[in-house]
Amino acid sequence: MSFDFSVVWSYSQLLLTGLLWTIFITVLAGSISILLGIVIATTTLYGSRIASLPMRGIIFLFMGTPLLLQLYLLYYGLSQVGIMLPAFWTGVIGLGLHYAAYNADIFQASLKAVDPGQMEAARSLGFSRGATRRYFIIPQAVLTALPQVGNNSIILLKDTAVLSVLGISELVLDAQRAISETYRPFEFYFTAALLYYVVNLAMEFMLSIAGRKTEEIR
Amino acid sequence: MDFQLMGQILPFMAEASLLTVSLTVYSLVIGLFVAMIVAMGRFSSVKPIRWVATAYVSIMRGTPLLVQLFIIFFGGPQFGLDLKPFSAGVLTMGLNIGAYMSEGIKGSIIAVDKGQTEASRSLGFGRFDTMRLFIFPQAAALMIRSLGVNTVILAKSTALVSTIGVVELTYSAQRFVTSTYKPFEVFAVAGAAYIVIVGAILLTVRGLEHLFDAHRKAAA
Numbered sequence: 256m257s258f259d260f261s262v263v264w265s266y267s268q269l270l271l272t273g274l275l276w277t278i279f280i281t282v283l284a285g286s287i288s289i290l291l292g293i294v295i296a297t298t299t300l301y302g303s304r305i306a307s308l309p310m311r312g313i314i315f316l317f318m319g320t321p322l323l324l325q326l327y328l329l330y331y332g333l334s335q336v337g338i339m340l341p342a343f344w345t346g347v348i349g350l351g352l353h354y355a356a357y358n359a360d361i362f363q364a365s366l367k368a369v370d371p372g373q374m375e376a377a378r379s380l381g382f383s384r385g386a387t388r389r390y391f392i393i394p395q396a397v398l399t400a401l402p403q404v405g406n407n408s409i410i411l412l413k414d415t416a417v418l419s420v421l422g423i424s425e426l427v428l429d430a431q432r433a434i435s436e437t438y439r440p441f442e443f444y445f446t447a448a449l450l451y452y453v454v455n456l457a458m459e460f461m462l463s464i465a466g467r468k469t470e471e472i473r
Numbered sequence: 474m475d476f477q478l479m480g481q482i483l484p485f486m487a488e489a490s491l492l493t494v495s496l497t498v499y500s501l502v503i504g505l506f507v508a509m510i511v512a513m514g515r516f517s518s519v520k521p522i523r524w525v526a527t528a529y530v531s532i533m534r535g536t537p538l539l540v541q542l543f544i545i546f547f548g549g550p551q552f553g554l555d556l557k558p559f560s561a562g563v564l565t566m567g568l569n570i571g572a573y574m575s576e577g578i579k580g581s582i583i584a585v586d587k588g589q590t591e592a593s594r595s596l597g598f599g600r601f602d603t604m605r606l607f608i609f610p611q612a613a614a615l616m617i618r619s620l621g622v623n624t625v626i627l628a629k630s631t632a633l634v635s636t637i638g639v640v641e642l643t644y645s646a647q648r649f650v651t652s653t654y655k656p657f658e659v660f661a662v663a664g665a666a667y668i669v670i671v672g673a674i675l676l677t678v679r680g681l682e683h684l685f686d687a688h689r690k691a692a693a
Contacts (some may be wrong), residue, residue, distance in 0.1 A: 320664045323643055324642075324643050332657055335656050413537040415537075416539040417633070420636055444543045445548065
């Protein structure tokens with residue numbers, strides 16, 4: 256048994272850069288997953304059957320197959336049909352699409368949970384069906400969905416590690432670069448795990464504050 | 474779509490999916506074992522045991538599975554743990570999903586009426602016997618769904634083991650793509666295989682729930 260964590264210090268800049276990319280990817284993919292999740296949920300519930308059926312199928316496929324497989328499909332498939340996208344964006348979009356399906360599932364449930372009395376009240380005040388949804392139903396549903404969507408974002412943070420497989424620079428790939436020079440896998444992967452854990456705790460903390468704030472609004 | 478190619482790779486993918494299934498089953502067995510121990514640890518009357526169990530769940534759920542896998546597979550030899558890719562994968566996934574499953578077990582034990590414990594304890598049963606004979610059997614029906622959801626997550630996460638060279642579904646699919654340049658056909662077959670596996674898990678969960686419900690109704 257021989258561990259030498261002192262070597263990790265000389266690579267601290269590389270690891271911190273990797274961590275910043277990980278956070279950046281989490282924010283980008285997280286935003287895509289939330290916005291697209293809302294779009295998918297509202298289309299499946301309010302849209303015509305022609306639009307909603309394929310959406311339901313897509314949710315099912317995204318939730319029933321591994322993220323890595325979906326990333327590979329996007330990675331190899333896009334270039335096959337002639338779309339040349341940098342690996343970084345392929346990864347961000349793949350991750351965003353995957354979690355959009357999970358978020359859509361949550362938004363669907365919270366949209367259905369909004370009291371039907373809200374629709375009746377707004378309609379009797381003269382708001383159209385669409386306006387009622389936009390100004391009253393969807394904002395309330397987004398608020399109720401927040402804790403679970405936040406949880407998904409924390410899971411998404413951890414899944415950004417999978418992007419290293421596509422050669423996208425983030426924490427794991429930078430750790431691997433350091434390992435290829437030092438041959439110290441345990442020290443670097445352990446440090447990477449520690450950094451993920453700190454970000455994870457920070458996100459949980461922010462989520463609990465946001466949860467308290469939304470309780471006040473309601 | 475090249476359906477002929479899909480037909481050609483089908484037998485190979487079927488074989489690879491057997492490996493995915495066995496990865497899932499072995500990890501599930503380890504995971505359930507870990508989950509039981511951790512869940513019991515969280516109800517322990519000894520404070521340090523509770524702390525260790527809580528820390529375990531927090532750390533395993535707070536770090537990426539892929540990094541855990543790399544720590545055990547690539548870092549393991551540094552502390553004398555030299556495992557084959559398959560064993561490293563099964564061990565990591567079992568330890569990881571065990572933390573998630575312990576939460577479901579804990580939740581369903583809490584959900585059992587407190588009066589059950591009080592009644593059993595006042596009849597002279599010890600803490601362990603109360604748990605074993607009365608609380609756990611009632612909690613079992615409640616935990617099926619969350620254990621099932623975690624098993625689905627587990628089955629999908631076996632894809633990560635392809636990164637350390639286990640030739641399961643995702644690894645095979647990737648190899649066929651690089652040799653045929655037909656990503657849509659190959660990944661469609663692999664995706665369908667995962668859907669079948671996930672579907673089988675969901676059906677089993679539904680069956681188990683039905684079974685336990687029937688028992689509860691018979692008892693009532």
